[in-house]
Amino acid sequence: MNGETILQVNNLKKYFSVGKERIFSRKARLIKAVNGVSFSLFKGETFGLVGESGCGKSTTGRCILRLYGITEGEILFYGKNIDTFNRNEKMQYCRDVQAVFQDPYGSLNPRMRIGEFIEEPMLVHGISNSKKRKKRVKELLGIVGLSADQSARFPHEFSGGQRQRICIARALSLNPKLMILDEPVSALDVSIRAQILNLLMDLQEEFGLSYLFISHDLSVVEHICDTVAVMYLGKILEVAPCEMIFENPLHPYTNALLSAIPVPDPGLAREPIILKGDISDPRGLEKGCLFRNRCFNAIDECSEYEPRLNEIEPNHHVACLRITQDRKTA
Amino acid sequence: MIGNEKILEVRDLKTYFFTNMGVVRAVDGASFLLRKGQALGIVGESGSGKSVTSLSILRLVPKPAGRIVGGEILYRGEDLVKKSQKEMREYRGKRLFMISQDPMTSLNPVFTIGNQIGEAIRRRQKLRGNDLKKRIIKMLKLVHIRSSESRINAYPHQFSGGMKQRVMISMALACQPEILIADEPTTALDVTIQAQILKLMKEIREKYNTSIILITHDLGVVAGFCDYVLVMYAGKIVEQADVKTLFHGNRHPYTRGLLNSLPCRGKKQRRLEGIKGQPPDLLNLPGGCPFEPRCEYSVHRCAYEYPPTESVGKGHLISCWRWREI
Numbered sequence: 001m002n003g004e005t006i007l008q009v010n011n012l013k014k015y016f017s018v019g020k021e022r023i024f025s026r027k028a029r030l031i032k033a034v035n036g037v038s039f040s041l042f043k044g045e046t047f048g049l050v051g052e053s054g055c056g057k058s059t060t061g062r063c064i065l066r067l068y069g070i071t072e073g074e075i076l077f078y079g080k081n082i083d084t085f086n087r088n089e090k091m092q093y094c095r096d097v098q099a100v101f102q103d104p105y106g107s108l109n110p111r112m113r114i115g116e117f118i119e120e121p122m123l124v125h126g127i128s129n130s131k132k133r134k135k136r137v138k139e140l141l142g143i144v145g146l147s148a149d150q151s152a153r154f155p156h157e158f159s160g161g162q163r164q165r166i167c168i169a170r171a172l173s174l175n176p177k178l179m180i181l182d183e184p185v186s187a188l189d190v191s192i193r194a195q196i197l198n199l200l201m202d203l204q205e206e207f208g209l210s211y212l213f214i215s216h217d218l219s220v221v222e223h224i225c226d227t228v229a230v231m232y233l234g235k236i237l238e239v240a241p242c243e244m245i246f247e248n249p250l251h252p253y254t255n256a257l258l259s260a261i262p263v264p265d266p267g268l269a270r271e272p273i274i275l276k277g278d279i280s281d282p283r284g285l286e287k288g289c290l291f292r293n294r295c296f297n298a299i300d301e302c303s304e305y306e307p308r309l310n311e312i313e314p315n316h317h318v319a320c321l322r323i324t325q326d327r328k329t330a
Numbered sequence: 331m332i333g334n335e336k337i338l339e340v341r342d343l344k345t346y347f348f349t350n351m352g353v354v355r356a357v358d359g360a361s362f363l364l365r366k367g368q369a370l371g372i373v374g375e376s377g378s379g380k381s382v383t384s385l386s387i388l389r390l391v392p393k394p395a396g397r398i399v400g401g402e403i404l405y406r407g408e409d410l411v412k413k414s415q416k417e418m419r420e421y422r423g424k425r426l427f428m429i430s431q432d433p434m435t436s437l438n439p440v441f442t443i444g445n446q447i448g449e450a451i452r453r454r455q456k457l458r459g460n461d462l463k464k465r466i467i468k469m470l471k472l473v474h475i476r477s478s479e480s481r482i483n484a485y486p487h488q489f490s491g492g493m494k495q496r497v498m499i500s501m502a503l504a505c506q507p508e509i510l511i512a513d514e515p516t517t518a519l520d521v522t523i524q525a526q527i528l529k530l531m532k533e534i535r536e537k538y539n540t541s542i543i544l545i546t547h548d549l550g551v552v553a554g555f556c557d558y559v560l561v562m563y564a565g566k567i568v569e570q571a572d573v574k575t576l577f578h579g580n581r582h583p584y585t586r587g588l589l590n591s592l593p594c595r596g597k598k599q600r601r602l603e604g605i606k607g608q609p610p611d612l613l614n615l616p617g618g619c620p621f622e623p624r625c626e627y628s629v630h631r632c633a634y635e636y637p638p639t640e641s642v643g644k645g646h647l648i649s650c651w652r653w654r655e656i
Contacts, residue, residue, distance in 0.1 A: 052520035159608050160376075189375035190547060194591035194604030201601070216520065219550075223593035223602070260525040262550025264592050266573045272525040277476075 115151030371556030444482030
């Protein structure tokens with residue numbers, strides 16, 4: 001890690017309009033999927049975005065991939081706003097930022113041989129000639145742990161773990177600098193998951209890749225990430241280096257999340273902090289803290305003031321009124 | 331409270347699927363015991379036969395491809411395999427209740443929640459009108475659904491995943507079954523909701539002394555919930571033991587591999603050990619032990635002969651030629 005910022009996200013907002021506020025009303029109903037997210041990702045680092053379903057972690061990833069236009073805010077890649085890119089820069093950005101998605105069954109074209117599938121990005125970007133590309137495909141298959149003679153097979157001949165390897169090979173084909181990994185191991189079995197995580201870590205070491213790792217599985221995140229951001233309803237509640245988050249979580253939501261992970265050891269079973277209700281409809285929670293209706297630590301002020309991310313310890317940012325207050329009085 | 335009373339005994343169960351590509355031995359000779367009040371966990375990866383085992387107990391194996399070709403499922407001494415579908419209806423719901431992974435598919439989208447819970451209640455008791463309504467509201471309150479008076483007229487799509495799973499549990503409560511089979515009940519849910527659902531299931535177990543079969547691929551859930559665990563691989567039970575022995579005194583290479591595949595909290599290791607190789611193709615299983623191609627302890631014999639199930643300690647059974655050396 002040499003501290004060079006590869007990606008910086010400033011106050012990113014992405015709203016989706018779903019229908020109308022009321023029938024005949026002009027105001028569109030907005031879902032604030034991502035609501036003011038800021039973070040920076042350094043070269044060679046793995047940045048984890050965790051949270052429950054509907055917290056906006058995947059939407060953030062998709063905004064960075066330019067799959068969604070953003071509502072507000074900016075995304076800087078090597079210091080340059082990706083919205084101001086010209087055509088060439090956009091193509092280069094596509095090469096530099098690649099993605100691996102959750103469902104290895106959905107992301108492979110069933111009618112394409114996997115060799116063609118891995119070659120396709122190079123074809124789109126007009127890289128080298130056919131012969132060299134074929135050679136590169138074989139090389140890539142080797143890198144991800146498949147054998148080169150499998151390139152003429154079709155996706156249905158592969159298991160879930162192998163398919164995920166194929167997706168990783170395709171993502172690597174353009175020598176990316178940043179990979180957006182959107183729940184890359186969630187659909188896989190435990191024994192296969194370990195293989196893919198090992199592969200991802202080896203690749204990072206070998207090619208100096210940076211990862212944005214999006215996951216709901218905290219034990220995987222702890223294993224692979226350097227920095228972790230915990231998201232809830234479109235906002236980041238806590239960001240810190242991985243060890244800090246797991247050893248000294250400050251935000252009540254992080255605490256509840258961590259306590260809810262089942263520990264694979266019957267001797268260590270703890271009583272989890274049970275949160276009230278579901279990850280809720282954010283409507284009616286405009287003012288104040290979004291987590292307050294499920295929080296076991298909430299006070300009246302939580303519905304008045306919106307907490308901001310404060311640096312409580314070096315590198316440890318938390319958005320919680322109570323924590324900030326406690327630190328001030330202490 | 332785990333009694334000594336045997337509720338369910340499965341002996342050498344074999345459920346095969348006869349497909350165009352060949353015979354899939356989804357469950358191939360599974361034997362186990364469920365006692366009153368016990369929480370039995372079945373773990374395994376996809377395709378290991380854990381779900382088919384539970385479907386076999388309920389006699390709901392998808393037809394016509396699937397068939398129970400051998401073995402016995404003794405519920406209080408009565409063999410469920412020999413029952414007709416009509417007779418089975420008396421068992422399903424009343425004595426055996428199943429909660430499936432996806433609560434959306436187990437609730438009927440065109441009936442209200444109240445209606446569906448009412449149906450479950452009426453299987454046990456003849457209640458009508460206001461009495462029934464009061465009972466439904468009580469059931470919803472038991473599973474901690476707020477403002478249940480208005481919720482009974484809601485449709486399943488108006489409920490979140492966790493709430494739907496709670497509705498399923500409230501139906502189980504209404505039926506008061508002796509055995510609750512939960513097939514990956516929390517896999518589709520977030521961790522905080524998972525914690526809620528597991529707590530609720532624990533409450534039921536303590537209150538009604540229900541025996542629970544929990545099917546899952548998450549060893550963490552098993553460690554926190556179950557007393558006794560079966561580990562399945564390619565249709566066979568490779569190891570079974572009480573939960574402490576399984577996690578700390580396991581002897582089967584597959585169990586060990588599974589546990590090593592998990593990232594451990596608090597211990598930051600660079601690489602996960604995992605299990606090499608690919609999951610087995612159920613259509614072309616090797617002749618001997620199905621785990622042999624991926625096993626680091628395998629010897630010549632493993633490829634040809636399936637090891638017998640041997641008793642290692644009290645309630646600890648294992649199928650491996652080399653367990654003594656592991």
